[in-house]
Amino acid sequence: MATNSTETTIHDIARRLNVSSTTVWRAINGRQRVSPQTRQLILDEVERTGYRPSLVAQNLSSGRTQTLGVVVPTVANPVYAALVRAVEQAAFDRGYSIILCDTDFNRAREQQYLDLIERRRVEGVLLIPFAKGMASKNTQLSRLVRAGVKVVCMQQRLPTNEAPQVAPDNVGAARAMTRHLIGLGHRRIAFLHAGMPPWHLSMCERHEGYRLALEEADLPENPRLVVEAGSFESMVYDDEGEFFADRVEDLLRGRMRPTAVFAPADVLAIKAMSVIRSLGMRTPDDVAVAGFDDIHMSAYTTPPLTTVRHPTAAVGKRAAELLFASLDASASSTGNSESCPIERVPCELVIRCSCGARRAQVIPT
Amino acid sequence: MATNSTETTIHDIARRLNVSSTTVWRAINGRQRVSPQTRQLILDEVERTGYRPSLVAQNLSSGRTQTLGVVVPTVANPVYAALVRAVEQAAFDRGYSIILCDTDFNRAREQQYLDLIERRRVEGVLLIPFAKGMASKNTQLSRLVRAGVKVVCMQQRLPTNEAPQVAPDNVGAARAMTRHLIGLGHRRIAFLHAGMPPWHLSMCERHEGYRLALEEADLPENPRLVVEAGSFESMVYDDEGEFFADRVEDLLRGRMRPTAVFAPADVLAIKAMSVIRSLGMRTPDDVAVAGFDDIHMSAYTTPPLTTVRHPTAAVGKRAAELLFASLDASASSTGNSESCPIERVPCELVIRCSCGARRAQVIPT
DNA sequence: GTAAATTGCGTAACCGGTTACGCATCCGCA
DNA sequence: TGCGGATGCGTAACCGGTTACGCAATTTAC
Numbered sequence: 001m002a003t004n005s006t007e008t009t010i011h012d013i014a015r016r017l018n019v020s021s022t023t024v025w026r027a028i029n030g031r032q033r034v035s036p037q038t039r040q041l042i043l044d045e046v047e048r049t050g051y052r053p054s055l056v057a058q059n060l061s062s063g064r065t066q067t068l069g070v071v072v073p074t075v076a077n078p079v080y081a082a083l084v085r086a087v088e089q090a091a092f093d094r095g096y097s098i099i100l101c102d103t104d105f106n107r108a109r110e111q112q113y114l115d116l117i118e119r120r121r122v123e124g125v126l127l128i129p130f131a132k133g134m135a136s137k138n139t140q141l142s143r144l145v146r147a148g149v150k151v152v153c154m155q156q157r158l159p160t161n162e163a164p165q166v167a168p169d170n171v172g173a174a175r176a177m178t179r180h181l182i183g184l185g186h187r188r189i190a191f192l193h194a195g196m197p198p199w200h201l202s203m204c205e206r207h208e209g210y211r212l213a214l215e216e217a218d219l220p221e222n223p224r225l226v227v228e229a230g231s232f233e234s235m236v237y238d239d240e241g242e243f244f245a246d247r248v249e250d251l252l253r254g255r256m257r258p259t260a261v262f263a264p265a266d267v268l269a270i271k272a273m274s275v276i277r278s279l280g281m282r283t284p285d286d287v288a289v290a291g292f293d294d295i296h297m298s299a300y301t302t303p304p305l306t307t308v309r310h311p312t313a314a315v316g317k318r319a320a321e322l323l324f325a326s327l328d329a330s331a332s333s334t335g336n337s338e339s340c341p342i343e344r345v346p347c348e349l350v351i352r353c354s355c356g357a358r359r360a361q362v363i364p365t
Numbered sequence: 366m367a368t369n370s371t372e373t374t375i376h377d378i379a380r381r382l383n384v385s386s387t388t389v390w391r392a393i394n395g396r397q398r399v400s401p402q403t404r405q406l407i408l409d410e411v412e413r414t415g416y417r418p419s420l421v422a423q424n425l426s427s428g429r430t431q432t433l434g435v436v437v438p439t440v441a442n443p444v445y446a447a448l449v450r451a452v453e454q455a456a457f458d459r460g461y462s463i464i465l466c467d468t469d470f471n472r473a474r475e476q477q478y479l480d481l482i483e484r485r486r487v488e489g490v491l492l493i494p495f496a497k498g499m500a501s502k503n504t505q506l507s508r509l510v511r512a513g514v515k516v517v518c519m520q521q522r523l524p525t526n527e528a529p530q531v532a533p534d535n536v537g538a539a540r541a542m543t544r545h546l547i548g549l550g551h552r553r554i555a556f557l558h559a560g561m562p563p564w565h566l567s568m569c570e571r572h573e574g575y576r577l578a579l580e581e582a583d584l585p586e587n588p589r590l591v592v593e594a595g596s597f598e599s600m601v602y603d604d605e606g607e608f609f610a611d612r613v614e615d616l617l618r619g620r621m622r623p624t625a626v627f628a629p630a631d632v633l634a635i636k637a638m639s640v641i642r643s644l645g646m647r648t649p650d651d652v653a654v655a656g657f658d659d660i661h662m663s664a665y666t667t668p669p670l671t672t673v674r675h676p677t678a679a680v681g682k683r684a685a686e687l688l689f690a691s692l693d694a695s696a697s698s699t700g701n702s703e704s705c706p707i708e709r710v711p712c713e714l715v716i717r718c719s720c721g722a723r724r725a726q727v728i729p730t
Numbered sequence: 731g732t733a734a735a736t737t738g739c740g741t742a743a744c745c746g747g748t749t750a751c752g753c754a755t756c757c758g759c760a
Numbered sequence: 761t762g763c764g765g766a767t768g769c770g771t772a773a774c775c776g777g778t779t780a781c782g783c784a785a786t787t788t789a790c
Contacts, residue, residue, distance in 0.1 A: 007428075007512070007513075050508065050511075050512070052480070052483050052484050052512075053484060054425075054484065054486055055481075055484045055485045055486065056421065056424050056425050056430060056485070056486050057425055059421050060419075060421050060422055060425050065421060070465070074450065075440055075446045075449055075450055075453075076443070076446055076447060076450055076661070078441070078443065078446075081440045081441055081443075081446050082441060084440055084465070084467075085439065085440055085441055085467055088440075088465060088467045089467070089469070092474075092478075097464050097481065097485065098464065098465045099462050099463065099464060099465075100435070100449070100453060100463045100464075100465040102449075102450055102453045102454070104454070109457075113457075115417070116420075116462065118417050119417045119418060119419065119420045120420045120421070120462065121372075121419055121420065121421050143415065146415075147372070147415070147417075148372075267661075267662075270662060270665045270666075271665050273665070273667065274664075274665040274666075274667070274669070277667055296441070296632075297632075297635060297662050299639075300635045300636050300638070300639040301635075301639075301666065301667065302638065302639070302642055302666065302667035304639070
């Protein structure tokens with residue numbers, strides 16, 4: 001029962017003009033023949049009353065909601081925000097709306113959202129899967145997939161392989177960056193691991209790239225240079241920021257002092273530079289720093305940050321394309337592919353001063 | 366015509382159990398009496414089939430969509446992202462979903478989104494009104510308001526006073542920060558204006574606060590110290606970043622060289638510090654820098670940025686509260702308040718090193 | 731023992747837009 | 761004059777959940 005009084009319906013217009021609502025529909029949608037006079041009469045009335053067809057009703061009768069769910073740990077993270085943005089643009093171009101679901105790194109909330117999304121009958125879901133306790137089975141997600149809702153993961157893999165994924169080439173890019181550092185003469189390169197496996201798989205992939213590059217160069221990986229610097233959430237919320245600072249300080253004060261630090265996220269790298277400065281050391285003279293993501297601010301830090309350019313726009317766009325392709329396929333045929341490929345988007349190295357470069361430079365990997 | 370095959374409805378369940386769909390409804394919603402046996406039979410079947418009621422159908426029949434539209438210029442801006450987050454949390458707590466509309470600073474897109482939002486029959490809209498050409502009448506917004514959709518503005522005022530607004534106390538906070546700079550002995554304080562009036566009213570308000578503080582201290586405002594440093598969009602997208610850098614460089618190289626720079630947004634302040642460094646000057650020794658917003662990164666810049674803490678969480682939360690209050694009122698009575706108050710949320714000064722402080726300090730305004 | 735109230739459940743209509751079907755009416759053409 | 765087809769429009773049912781109404785069966789009350 002509509003509480004709003006001022007909502008004009010197709011039936012109101014029909015009644016006022018003594019025609020059937022079907023005729024009004026035809027006049028508005030121009031799909032079937034209506035006499036020019038009747039059409040004009042109806043369009044005038046539509047104009048006069050400011051009638052807008054209800055998408056709620058259209059959705060119900062068409063069985064299509066033209067809506068996607070976008071589930072992310074937090075839009076406060078600039079990388080996730082960029083992904084959301086890219087996805088949103090792609091959806092808008094296809095006439096789809098985005099329901100934003102910010103899970104706040106919270107597993108229960110994620111599950112609640114996935115349930116809500118299912119009840120809202122969204123056509124597809126774009127997911128950055130990341131929440132405490134992710135290792136266990138994602139019941140709601142499995143439900144969704146079984147219910148025929150298309151799901152594509154971005155940025156971060158799903159431990160269970162239930163949905164196709166689009167992500168940056170974390171291993172390749174981290175390897176290239178580590179190679180770059182080795183090429184600059186660094187032999188003691190630290191890695192600031194944030195996020196325990198298997199929660200944050202992309203961090204693990206970047207770690208893998210780091211490891212591979214060391215191996216290639218016959219440099220044994222030194223466990224004392226791999227710092228478990230706290231959970232990823234702590235980067236975004238300051239609460240545990242102290243823990244991170246303490247770990248980095250331990251690293252820099254220890255006997256195995258690195259000449260370079262590779263932080264697998266710019267937010268971490270920037271915080272690391274802040275710690276370095278607070279210890280009276282200088283970047284890059286005493287310690288070189290490299291990041292990952294190339295968030296907007298990284299070009300303006302002191303010194304500007306050498307980093308990996310995370311192709312957020314490309315990842316988001318590609319994920320949306322994959323999702324729409326999947327929707328189109330299931331609309332036309334019984335497209336039951338069941339394959340869940342992982343697509344990798346290449347990254348670039350952005351060489352700036354934090355590793356000693358004089359001029360900024362962009363290198364494809 | 367539903368294309369999905371696997372969608373269980375309340376009628377399917379009813380048919381399978383030889384009861385009416387009304388009975389199924391009653392068993393699920395527990396609002397009217399059903400015999401224990403029938404209830405159990407139905408609940409078992411619901412469980413077995415994994416039935417989830419369609420919110421699309423519920424929305425149509427109830428006339429309430431439990432959905433809000435959130436319209437922002439871009440989630441790439443950390444301040445807007447923080448507002449979206451706060452709003453999203455508040456909405457989630459009330460069982461509402463958020464449709465995210467990123468207008469990309471684009472007027473036409475904003476209008477398209479507002480139209481889409483109206484057709485989707487959202488119950489309310491939270492808007493950060495800001496798009497090129499905003500000075501002209503916002504036709505779609507007026508439509509919405511007339512159609513009875515509740516609108517609350519955040520962060521930024523609407524030139525036409527059509528909706529209540531929640532915003533930080535820009536004037537008061539900018540005044541307090543300018544006072545602080547004056548108190549430190551600065552006499553030539555520059556203001557980096559970004560965004561021509563009347564597009565970016567909050568920038569203008571901050572400018573007003575700056576002006577008031579100067580006036581109080583009997584310091585005449587020097588037009589050469591007020592730099593029109595490009596549009597706000599240029600801060601977020603790098604395209605015109607050069608223009609900003611050039612203007613700041615002109616300022617610092619000019620004969621009226623300031624001893625302090627007040628940038629009415631942290632992203633601007635951070636870029637300004639980057640320019641200062643590139644000119645071989647130092648912050649705060651040669652030029653002090655103050656920002657506005659206290660984005661997450663500002664605590665980790667070199668040097669850490671003195672800034673105004675923008676109460677994004679409070680603003681977003683309050684805006685959502687106002688919107689819900691308005692929805693509740695129109696549901697119960699004919700609540701036709703027609704008043705569009707502007708609510709101001711107080712800010713704090715966050716004193717860090719970029720203005721010469723030794724210890725970080727937070728001061729209420 | 732009968733009236734009244736309660737319980738359990740079905741029917742039908744509604745929310746607003748969409749669509750299959752069918753029936754007049756009108757036109758062209760032979 | 762008659763036939764085929766196009767034109768213009770209305771009827772009714774449907775999408776899936778909700779709800780007013782009412783009826784029969786059972787329980788309670790006096």
